[in-house]
Amino acid sequence: MFRPSPAHALFLPLLLSALLAATSAAEAARAPKKPGHAASSTAAPAPSRYRGRDDVKAFATEVAERRGLDSAWVLATLEQAQWQAAVTRLIMPPPPGTAKNWAAYRDRFVEPSRVAAGAAFWQAHAAELVRAEKAYGVPPEIVVAIIGVETFYGRFVGGFRVLDALATLSFDFPTGRKDRTPFFRAELEEFLVWCQREGRAAASVKGSFAGAIGLPQFMPGSINRHAVDFDGDGHIDLQRSSADAVGSVAHYLAEHGWQRGLPTHFEVKVPVDTADRAALLAPDILPSFTAAQFAERGAALPAEGAAHPGVLALVELQNGDAAPSFYAGTQNFYAITRYNWSSYYAMAVITLADALKTARTGKSGGSSNEKVRAQSGG
Numbered sequence: 001m002f003r004p005s006p007a008h009a010l011f012l013p014l015l016l017s018a019l020l021a022a023t024s025a026a027e028a029a030r031a032p033k034k035p036g037h038a039a040s041s042t043a044a045p046a047p048s049r050y051r052g053r054d055d056v057k058a059f060a061t062e063v064a065e066r067r068g069l070d071s072a073w074v075l076a077t078l079e080q081a082q083w084q085a086a087v088t089r090l091i092m093p094p095p096p097g098t099a100k101n102w103a104a105y106r107d108r109f110v111e112p113s114r115v116a117a118g119a120a121f122w123q124a125h126a127a128e129l130v131r132a133e134k135a136y137g138v139p140p141e142i143v144v145a146i147i148g149v150e151t152f153y154g155r156f157v158g159g160f161r162v163l164d165a166l167a168t169l170s171f172d173f174p175t176g177r178k179d180r181t182p183f184f185r186a187e188l189e190e191f192l193v194w195c196q197r198e199g200r201a202a203a204s205v206k207g208s209f210a211g212a213i214g215l216p217q218f219m220p221g222s223i224n225r226h227a228v229d230f231d232g233d234g235h236i237d238l239q240r241s242s243a244d245a246v247g248s249v250a251h252y253l254a255e256h257g258w259q260r261g262l263p264t265h266f267e268v269k270v271p272v273d274t275a276d277r278a279a280l281l282a283p284d285i286l287p288s289f290t291a292a293q294f295a296e297r298g299a300a301l302p303a304e305g306a307a308h309p310g311v312l313a314l315v316e317l318q319n320g321d322a323a324p325s326f327y328a329g330t331q332n333f334y335a336i337t338r339y340n341w342s343s344y345y346a347m348a349v350i351t352l353a354d355a356l357k358t359a360r361t362g363k364s365g366g367s368s369n370e371k372v373r374a375q376s377g378g
């Protein structure tokens with residue numbers, strides 16, 4: 001669930017980044033790290049770039065003190081980290097001038113193989129999905145769709161050692177984009193806390209180039225704050241326990257404002273007046289206007305949307321050179337953007353969820369707005 005920026009999220013969705021990570025890791029594994037010296041260094045690990053560095057030592061001391069960890073263990077763990085060139089490349093923003101295209105983005109995720117695999121995941125974990133909906137109010141198709149967009153239901157969870165990824169981004173964040181060193185140092189701290197609590201060897205945990213872990217690609221801080229032990233075995237394991245992954249995704253959304261039974265969005269006809277349109281677009285994806293305020297600005301909602309008691313956001317999704325798509329997002333649309341700060345991501349999840357529900361039940365909609373679809377003839 002790490003996205004350096006919405007633009008990054010748009011052009012490097014997690015599956016893609018996971019694929020890149022796997023590819024890069026595979027390439028790294030094939031390429032000798034020290035050409036010409038491979039034979040002589042087969043037994044000894046490569047020397048760590050993070051051994052003997054003052055900034056690493058200072059970080060270890062601070063973290064140990066703040067979190068009540070053994071400082072020798074923290075330092076010894078950090079000294080196992082290896083700098084990863086691929087991580088510094090993958091964290092960079094997309095090339096400038098790349099046009100946003102919702103239709104192309106959607107088609108990457110809402111396609112037959114991902115729908116079929118999602119229906120199988122749903123069938124295999126139906127009991128946990130029902131239990132998660134009872135506990136947190138999030139319907140199964142939304143949970144399955146998020147895991148599907150993130151990692152293709154656990155197929156692509158990233159091939160980097162999380163310790164390497166987070167150390168590289170904490171102590172050697174590359175120049176050329178906004179510095180996120182504080183963010184990654186906080187995540188590295190949370191990762192150390194999690195490893196200590198779960199008794200995991202830090203160097204054995206794999207994840208994305210940004211340090212996201214498991215089927216739902218939670219960052220370590222999100223694991224510590226929002227993940228749940230949903231199979232009751234006393235551990236939070238988002239890599240091997242699908243139940244923990246399902247429960248944690250639903251719990252995360254509930255903690256970020258998901259409301260049981262609320263549609264995610266409504267269709268909307270945007271105002272013709274450009275000033276009215278700009279006013280409704282100004283708060284971006286933060287729901288800020290009542291249905292009456294939409295109407296006052298000339299935005300037309302279907303009957304269900306016009307009767308919606310909460311606030312709405314006017315969401316614009318660009319389609320390259322073609323006309324943009326507009327939706328009226330509810331609090332539940334916004335909750336999905338707390339998982340990944342992108343309206344494109346949220347709409348892809350919702351569209352995949354609808355396809356999954358159709359595949360499972362033979363009926364469309366449910367998570368969003370089948371009535372509106374019917375009214376608009378779409």
Ligand SMILES: [Ca+2]
Nearest residue numbers: 229231233235
């Ligand atoms: Ca568990």
